[in-house]
Amino acid sequence: MTAIETKKLSYKYGIGTPFEIKAVDDISLTVEKGSFLGIIGHTGSGKSTLIQHLNGLLKPTHGEILINERNIWTKEVNIRSIRFEVGLVFQYSEHQLFEETVFRDIAFGPKNIGLSEEEIKARVMRAAQAMGVHENWLSRSPFDLSGGQKRRVALAGVIAMEPQILVLDEPAAGLDPYGRDKVLTKIKEYHENSGITILLVSHSMEDIVKYADKVIVMNKGGLFLYEKTDKVFSHADEIVEIGLDVPQITRLARLLKARGIDIGDDIYTVERAKARILELLGKAKK
Amino acid sequence: MLKDITIGQYFPGDSVIHRLDARFKIVFSILAAAMLFTAQNFIGLGIAAVFIIMCYAVSGIRFRMILKSLKPIVPLIIFTGVLNLFFIKGEEILLSWWIITIHTDGLRTSAFMVVRIITLITGMSLLTYTSSPIMLTDAIESLLSPLKKLRFPVHELAMMMMIALRFIPLLIEETDKIMMAQKARGANLDAKGLIKKAKALIPILIPLFISAFKRANELAMAMECRCYRGGEGRTRLKKLKASILDFLAFGLILCVFGIIIANNFAF
Numbered sequence: 001m002t003a004i005e006t007k008k009l010s011y012k013y014g015i016g017t018p019f020e021i022k023a024v025d026d027i028s029l030t031v032e033k034g035s036f037l038g039i040i041g042h043t044g045s046g047k048s049t050l051i052q053h054l055n056g057l058l059k060p061t062h063g064e065i066l067i068n069e070r071n072i073w074t075k076e077v078n079i080r081s082i083r084f085e086v087g088l089v090f091q092y093s094e095h096q097l098f099e100e101t102v103f104r105d106i107a108f109g110p111k112n113i114g115l116s117e118e119e120i121k122a123r124v125m126r127a128a129q130a131m132g133v134h135e136n137w138l139s140r141s142p143f144d145l146s147g148g149q150k151r152r153v154a155l156a157g158v159i160a161m162e163p164q165i166l167v168l169d170e171p172a173a174g175l176d177p178y179g180r181d182k183v184l185t186k187i188k189e190y191h192e193n194s195g196i197t198i199l200l201v202s203h204s205m206e207d208i209v210k211y212a213d214k215v216i217v218m219n220k221g222g223l224f225l226y227e228k229t230d231k232v233f234s235h236a237d238e239i240v241e242i243g244l245d246v247p248q249i250t251r252l253a254r255l256l257k258a259r260g261i262d263i264g265d266d267i268y269t270v271e272r273a274k275a276r277i278l279e280l281l282g283k284a285k286k
Numbered sequence: 287m288l289k290d291i292t293i294g295q296y297f298p299g300d301s302v303i304h305r306l307d308a309r310f311k312i313v314f315s316i317l318a319a320a321m322l323f324t325a326q327n328f329i330g331l332g333i334a335a336v337f338i339i340m341c342y343a344v345s346g347i348r349f350r351m352i353l354k355s356l357k358p359i360v361p362l363i364i365f366t367g368v369l370n371l372f373f374i375k376g377e378e379i380l381l382s383w384w385i386i387t388i389h390t391d392g393l394r395t396s397a398f399m400v401v402r403i404i405t406l407i408t409g410m411s412l413l414t415y416t417s418s419p420i421m422l423t424d425a426i427e428s429l430l431s432p433l434k435k436l437r438f439p440v441h442e443l444a445m446m447m448m449i450a451l452r453f454i455p456l457l458i459e460e461t462d463k464i465m466m467a468q469k470a471r472g473a474n475l476d477a478k479g480l481i482k483k484a485k486a487l488i489p490i491l492i493p494l495f496i497s498a499f500k501r502a503n504e505l506a507m508a509m510e511c512r513c514y515r516g517g518e519g520r521t522r523l524k525k526l527k528a529s530i531l532d533f534l535a536f537g538l539i540l541c542v543f544g545i546i547i548a549n550n551f552a553f
Contacts, residue, residue, distance in 0.1 A: 080472060095497060
């Protein structure tokens with residue numbers, strides 16, 4: 001089953017003004033249900049514009065988008081219902097908090113769906129637990145929490161709508177290393193427990209390859225690369241060429257390879273590099 | 287989208303008019319307005335209009351912009367025109383039909399008023415088209431500085447204006463982002479009915495206010511860290527300087543003014 005499909009999707013900002021820019025250029029891709037997809041690219045590469053199409057916040061200038069095999073820009077589809085199917089968490093999502101208590105803020109989405117009180121409560125509880133939002137925060141004001149805690153409350157607010165597809169734009173941006181790890185592990189856990197499709201947009205290649213099983217690299221509005229995580233770094237040269245970073249350990253593997261020690265093109269974690277190096281050393285001893 | 291709104295109508299350029307001192311330009315605008323109200327007949331008004339159009343030609347601002355500046359006052363123009371047309375009575379009747387009578391004097395006054403308003407707005411717009419908001423606030427501060435003697439907080443006022451202008455685009459961008467985020471959570475922003483509409487605004491206004499206050503706080507802190515302490519003894523990076531050009535322009539305007547006054551007596 002495909003969760004998301006785009007056909008020749010293009011989007012221009014500022015049509016008819018001197019400032020017209022093609023932000024997304026002719027992107028065709030399919031995303032399998034249940035996958036964890038990472039999207040990486042420079043600022044201005046069109047990542048954010050692309051993901052705002054997925055829940056119908058932007059209407060493509062050209063091309064089509066299919067969510068759960070349904071074209072979302074036809075008359076039969078109510079675009080608001082798509083927003084409940086595809087949860088979108090923006091960058092610095094803590095800026096969207098507004099309610100008096102954490103509970104009511106998380107409940108905002110489910111309330112908009114029009115669920116019953118009990119269902120809303122159950123969903124808030126589930127979402128709070130999934131994001132590690134402590135039960136005794138629920139009655140407090142969201143503005144009394146720390147940055148990382150606010151971020152997780154905002155994430156819970158989207159997760160509480162229980163969307164089948166969750167799109168996260170830089171969920172860890174601007175957090176300290178502890179908050180970063182916490183948010184990303186919670187998201188990974190949630191993916192494993194719920195089996196929904198997750199798209200994670202990030203600047204950091206290390207974060208992406210650590211969590212995603214497939215990776216999209218975007219460049220200048222176009223699809224530059226769409227590969228399984230294992231295979232991404234066989235394109236390491238091209239990735240470096242468009243100015244993106246590869247993980248430190250991948251860089252080490254490439255330097256070793258240049259000196260005649262090939263430990264493989266699929267090195268992006270220290271564990272795997274260690275295993276390969278030990279393997280090679282073992283062989284060398286024999 | 288909200289982003290498409292432009293605040294401030296400054297068109298950067300390098301024409302003679304752009305290079306004039308903003309303080310002089312404000313004075314010129316006031317003089318031009320006075321000129322328009324001094325003119326008592328069409329000839330005087332015509333001279334003033336031609337003068338303003340020539341200024342536009344020199345400034346390099348496209349004539350299409352004149353129409354744009356007139357757009358918001360179309361209702362006022364129509365209102366003035368119609369009111370004068372029907373309510374000014376003279377001796378000569380131009381047209382009489384049912385209860386409507388139009389006098390020749392009415393037609394003349396109405397046309398005169400309409401032309402006067404149009405030239406007035408066109409002339410005033412040239413000021414904002416050719417001077418950046420920062421130049422204008424600086425100029426206002428400098429022109430109002432005599433009021434300092436009366437303990438009027440001139441510098442503070444100018445600083446407030448400048449900060450407000452600086453933050454408008456940021457706030458618009460922020461509103462856009464928050465709207466998107468709440469829409470993604472299913473907020474129904476196009477709800478019908480007054481109460482529902484007001485309620486739908488809460489999720490946007492509260493985060494917006496919070497971030498605006500936060501920004502204000504941070505700005506105040508940053509200013510204090512750099513020892514900002516108001517206007518007294520403060521020097522500027524870009525000093526407004528009057529040049530020969532400004533005095534020449536001043537002379538030119540006074541000439542035109544003189545011609546218009548002379549014209550009033552001649553006819």
